[in-house]
Amino acid sequence: MDKYSEVNTAIALVYQAVMAPEHWPNALAAISSLLEADKAVFVTGDTSSVMASTVQHNHDPERLLAYNEIYHRQDPWWGPLQSVLPGTAIHVQKLKPISEITHTEYYHDHLVTADIGDSLVSILDDNAGIQSAIGFQRRLKQDAFTPAQGAMLQTLIPHLVNAVKMNWQLTQHAIRESLQISGQAPGLVLILDDKGRVLGPDNAAETIAARTSVLKVTHNRLQAAAPADQNRLEAALNSVLHEGIGQAFPLKDPGYNAPVILRASPLPEAAQMRLRTMTDNLAVICVDLPVTPTLSGVFVVSETYGLSAKEQALLTSFSESYNLRATADALDITYETARWHLKQILAKTGTHNQAELLVKTAQAAR
Known part of the structure; x- marks a missing residue:
């Protein structure tokens, strides 16, 4: 040869x-x-x-x-x-x-x-x-x-x-497929090692920050904002990693009108096959976000901070999709135009990033 x-x-x-x-x-x-x-x-x-x-x-x-x-x-x-x-x-x-x-x-x-x-x-x-x-x-x-x-x-x-x-991509697909087969609708899916480090997906920190205020990824480690929730998170990880027993518990997020549910579980068998070339001691964390911020919150923010009609339309769409590109497509505007409107909204509302804006919108709901 x-x-x-x-x-x-x-x-x-x-x-x-x-x-x-x-x-x-x-x-x-x-x-x-x-x-x-x-x-x-x-x-x-x-x-x-x-x-x-x-x-x-x-x-x-x-x-x-x-x-x-x-x-x-x-x-x-x-x-x-x-x-x-x-x-x-x-x-x-x-x-x-x-x-x-x-x-x-x-x-x-x-x-x-x-x-x-x-x-x-x-x-x-x-x-x-x-x-x-x-x-x-x-x-x-x-x-x-x-x-x-x-x-x-x-x-x-x-x-x-x-x-x-x-x-990694096939592993994450196998996890989502296993969750769906078991009747669970996967929300945000993270893979953690025995030190609490988030191994995937690559955009975990940005995704968590944009979707909820009760969890965060700091120095590649998943953490809960409240000390009591952090204790429950650590206990759930220990249960999964050392005993192979999954746990679930609610988190109270002011941005939602129902609890955020965090579920920790062992890797599905199909994912373990994919990860044969990685460390075995891993856990799957699913974060289920129940609902999006209500449109009434958008209305209150618009009235309070004097948003224009175009800015209100953008905030309405963005509050549903959490994705600025999807918002631009939905409103039939360019991504750069959507970014410009978002910057105007952030300036008017005194918020510094997308996550803060979404939380403020949700908290404004009546």
Whole structure:
């Protein structure tokens, strides 16, 4: 098989792994063959503590476990790698030459024992402090990787980055589908890890801020505005993550005429299949928003702050859709015109952002 065919085979196996995770070892083996690498590992890494090994090719599982528990904190390349943009293949010798670490405990206790010499690595995705990364290694007595082999890996990295993104998209689809099958109408759906970090969707912070004032995403962590609600949120997460038991409770949001319902539940089985290459200890949070702010609130705000007819029409549509582009389409105006009207409304009402405006509108309802 020529190199062109080998590349196509490797790419095909990567996308097969998106649909069926059991293909990941085959994909790693195919890419290793292209690079003339002896070992490969596809991991998710927690930048604040340890690595979580996932899929490997020709690695000793016991050595990977030792790396997770002990040696990751000593890894001389992990720190410099954080300055490299995701999606960039890098030769670790460019981050720190191996000649500079041969005197360290990390070299003798981990690399020599695990028979790892040179490496090509890349961060594929960085979300909420959880990084997907891939590495290809040669044994200690083998020659270093060549620039051509680094370039070869770089041609494959976009496909690996795309595979990670597709995996997340399919996971979220599987969660929503499972909720609908069980008779639950999913509102806002978030995926959290055991530290309360929001792993998906990517726009979680903006979505929460625009839709409710009782929850917020701060430093990638979901938090409740009221201390009592925060305690209930933490208890619900602990119940799901440590006991596998879901919980639900109401939150009183002044922007709505009925409680916001927060439901915490374990990952559906279909989503667990999708996340085989991620950490297992995850929870699904569904935030059910009962109704939109009432139109009477729009009327009160319009009368109180002297909104024009066009501004009132925009606020009416925006209070229903929560989406300025959808509002522009509904009113048959350009997005820039909608933005201009919204800025005028914010100035007149003394609000600073869309979330504040929606809360003020809801609170004005009589």
